[in-house]
Amino acid sequence: MKQSHDIKQTINMTPELMARIEELLSHYPADKRKSALLPILHDVQDAHDNWLSIELMDKVAEIIGIQPIEVYEVVTFYTMYNQRPIGKYMFEFCQTSCCATRGVEDLMDYTCNKLGVKVGEPTPDGMFEVRGVECLGACGYAPMMQLGDEFKEHLTKEKIDQLIQDCKDGKINLHYKVNG
Incomplete structure (x- = not known):
């Protein structure tokens, strides 16, 4: 890399x-x-x-x-700052205790296998990247991840498949918070 x-x-x-x-x-x-x-x-x-x-x-x-x-x-x-170009769709999976006990590591592995990448590695086309992050503060919705400024909660393999397809189809509009 x-x-x-x-x-x-x-x-x-x-x-x-x-x-x-x-x-x-x-x-x-x-x-x-x-x-x-x-x-x-x-x-x-x-x-x-x-x-x-x-x-x-x-x-x-x-x-x-x-x-x-x-x-x-x-x-x-801080993981929120990127020191290199990243995938357009950054799947940031919470890896702390609530999400870990609810299977987030298996979902991360599933997502990486589906995209053909390792954690922290963008897809060759620059569309996707998977990253593990610390607590995102939505423990009641575990397992969860952040995509842009939106939380994706109660994740399953089926929900991951749909998110990937929606990104490929241009249905996911990334919105980032404006500071201030």
Whole structure:
């Protein structure tokens, strides 16, 4: 798998994105600008094909006035930030206790086998990727996953089959939350 430093990403800090960053920074005192890092990273990632290259992380650090390592630490810690291009349809399965006891690992294996990939590996056409994540906060609906900003709950193999087909048929419209 290629790392983000092997893949070139066009950095496009549009006037609209810069205005949004400045608006986020305005919520914090000048000496606490780093506090805006997480929402800024969300908006920058959303504006750059849902991933953050090293060059883009460096640009965020420059804008905020912090060291690049401070951005890298955050991006590598949280699974919501992507360090490489990802599949268009990211199936993010909750892997914590409630979902685990309800069979999420078998569903992840089933999904990977169905798509012909391993966890964390996009399909060759870039359409799908399967990822395990920490608690998504919907324990009463286990096993579950997130697709875009929507939860898919009480999962079964049949529901996975239908989701995959709906994605292929263009019936799944990905909506991502706008921070702010």
